[in-house]
Structure formats: structure tokens, C-alpha cells
Amino acid sequence: MALITCKECGKEISDQAASCPHCGAPVKAASVAPAQQQQMNYQQQVAAQQKSQQKSMMKTMLFSTLISTALSFVSRLFYRRW
Numbered sequence: 001m002a003l004i005t006c007k008e009c010g011k012e013i014s015d016q017a018a019s020c021p022h023c024g025a026p027v028k029a030a031s032v033a034p035a036q037q038q039q040m041n042y043q044q045q046v047a048a049q050q051k052s053q054q055k056s057m058m059k060t061m062l063f064s065t066l067i068s069t070a071l072s073f074v075s076r077l078f079y080r081r082w
Contacts, residue, residue, distance in 0.1 A: 003012040008025035019026045 002015045004015045006013050006020040009023040011022050013020050
């Protein structure tokens with residue numbers, strides 16, 4: 001934790017503070033700890049992977065449905081001729 005100077009009142013405040021406790025002025029951006037950043041990156045990667053898996057599953061289900069419908073249609077045509 002480092003101390004920075006508030007741009008509004010000039011007093012020293014923590015660099016982790018979202019706003020100055022003295023005057024209430026917002027600090028431009030509270031920095032994120034590296035461990036928190038890694039956790040956020042990991043969560044984003046997991047979410048992207050899950051979304052990709054869902055898309056893949058939906059494509060497989062659609063393909064299976066189309067194939068079974070086509071086979072059913074072809075078999076009905078074939079058995080009507082006999």
C-alpha cells in the first residue's frame with residue numbers, strides 16, 4: 001500500500017482508496033492487486049471455455065437431429081415403394 005496525494009485537498013491517502021476520506025474526491029482508479037487480476041482473468045477464461053463447450057454441444061445436437069430426421073424421411077420413402 002502506497003500513499004498518494006489527493007488532487008483536491010492535497011492530503012495523503014491510500015492508493016487503494018476509491019475516494020479521498022477527507023474531501024470525498026474520487027481517486028482516478030483504485031489499482032487491482034495482481035492476485036485479484038489473475039483471479040479475474042481465470043474466471044473470464046473459464047466463462048469463455050464454458051461458452052465454447054455449450055456452442056459445441058448445441059452444434060452436435062443440431063447435427064444429430066438433422067441426421068435422424070433425414071434418415072427417417074429416407075426410410076419412409078424406401079418402405080413405401082415396397
